[in-house]
Amino acid sequence: MSQPNADKDPEFAVEIEGLAKVYGSSNKQTPKHALKDVNLKIRRGSFFGLLGPNxxxxxxxxxxxxxLVNRSGGTAKIWGHDIDTDMRAARRSIGVVPQELNIDPFFTPRELLDLQAGLFGVPQSERQTQEVLDAVGLGDKADAYTRSLSGGMRRRLLVGKAMVHRPPVLVLDEPSAGVDVDLRRQLWTHVKRMNEAGTTVLLTTHYLEEAEAMCDEIAIINHGRIIACEPTAEMLSRLDARELRVDLAKPANEIPKSLNKYNPVLIQPDCLTLSFAPSKTPARKVLADIEAAGLEVRDFATTESDLEDIFIRLTHDDAEDDADDAA
Ligand SMILES: Nc1ncnc2c1ncn2[C@@H]1O[C@H](COP(=O)(O)OP(=O)(O)O)[C@@H](O)[C@H]1O
Ligand SMILES: [Mg+2]
Structure with missing residues (x-):
């Protein structure tokens, strides 16, 4: 099956050119341009984040x-295989964990994975059902009814289901939706391990923090267009500015000079704001410096650079909106 082979493996796991999708163009509803001229190259082995609002x-x-959806224009290749002309190979190269949690509750995890392996024509002798279940932390639930699994376990079961044919590309569509923090962490541990073992991961999310933590490259999509695509570190440097707001236990008459590097502003006698670059200085360092300067912190909050900020920055010059949808 798809074992990594440095000679043969493509440079890009996914290559998308000029991809377009118009919903409702064939009937009377107003056409919806869901994708507009999308170009995207996802390097083999990367952990790639596609970030954008609902x-x-x-x-x-x-x-x-x-x-699952027919495109209106453009081309796409998965592992070098065109999704049209080389459809079977393209399908075999990708495993998708859908956004919707649709699992038949009456099957056990083992049965579900076996069924899926059968769909992909994986011969009995090559099936690794137990290994896949172990890999997603469900080894001990192999024969439990799926309906007895928690939301997080179901999500991981879907990851297992997407992996039974051992595709080189794993796609997770909003995997954190409805998953609590602990289970999310478990899921990420598993997916990260798969990535380290060579699987290319494409993750969609509307959580900036998640993309930041997991992905080595991020593309931002908005209104069906890619508005930025770069390594995470570069993306972060664009928004590497945060503000810390501190309530002081006692009013301060002046700001200690040692804090000048944070451009401090005394907005009230007992309330101070400071600016910092989180990639260079963690917030706790700023707090420690404040206390070291002799001020006592009663409470604090940081303002997050969120998706909204990037959008505002990136779309600032982009007067384009959904006008062409209405046209
Ligand atoms: N089957 C459909 N028919 C018509 N419009 C759709 C359909 N699916 C999605 N859309 C529209 O296309 C746009 C993109 O949707 P989607 O791809 O689901 O976005 P996301 O996953 O980023 O939330 C939205 O405006 C959505 O309402
Ligand atoms: Mg979605």
Whole structure:
């Protein structure tokens, strides 16, 4: 099956050119341009984040790759295989964990994975059902009814289901939705391990923090267009500015000079704001410096650079909106 082979493996796990999707163009509803001229290259072995708000077009893009939605234009290749002309090979190269948690509750995890392996024509002798279940932390639930699994376990079961044919590319569409923090962490541990073992991971999310923590490269999609695509570190340096707001236990008459590097502003006698670059200085260092300067912190809050900030920055010069949808 798809074992990594340095000679043969493509440079890009996924290559998308000029991809377009118009929903409702064939009937009377107003056409919806869900994807507009999307170009994207996902390097083999990377952990790639497709980040964007609800309705941006993430699932549409994923579902086109998965063969679930027909595109309106452009081309896409998975592991070097064109999704049209080389459809079977393209399908075999990708495993998709859908956004919706649709699992038949009456099957056990083992049965579900076996069924899926059968769909992909994986011979009995090559099936690794137990290994896959172990890999997603469900080894001891192999024969439990799926309906007895928690939301997080179901999500991991879907990851296992996407992996039974051992595709080199794993796609997760908003995997954190409805998953609590602990289970999310478990899921990430498993997915990270798969990535380290060579699987290319494409993750869609609307959580900036998640993309930041997991992905080595991030593309931002908004209104069906990719508005930025770069290594995470570069992306972060664009928004590497945070503000810390501190309530002081006692009013301060002046700001200690040692804090000048944070451009401090005394907005009230007992309230101070400071600016810092989180990539260079963690917030706790700023807090420690404040206390070291002799001020006592009663409470504090940081303002997050969130997706909204990047959008505002990136779309600032981009007067384009959804006007062409209304046209
Ligand atoms: N089957 C459909 N028919 C019509 N419009 C759709 C359909 N699926 C999605 N859309 C629209 O396409 C846009 C992109 O949707 P989607 O790809 O689901 O975004 P995301 O996954 O980023 O939230 C949205 O405006 C959505 O309402
Ligand atoms: Mg979606």
């Amino acid at each position: 309705g941006a077009g993430k699932s549409t893009l994923i579902n086109i790759l998965a063969g």
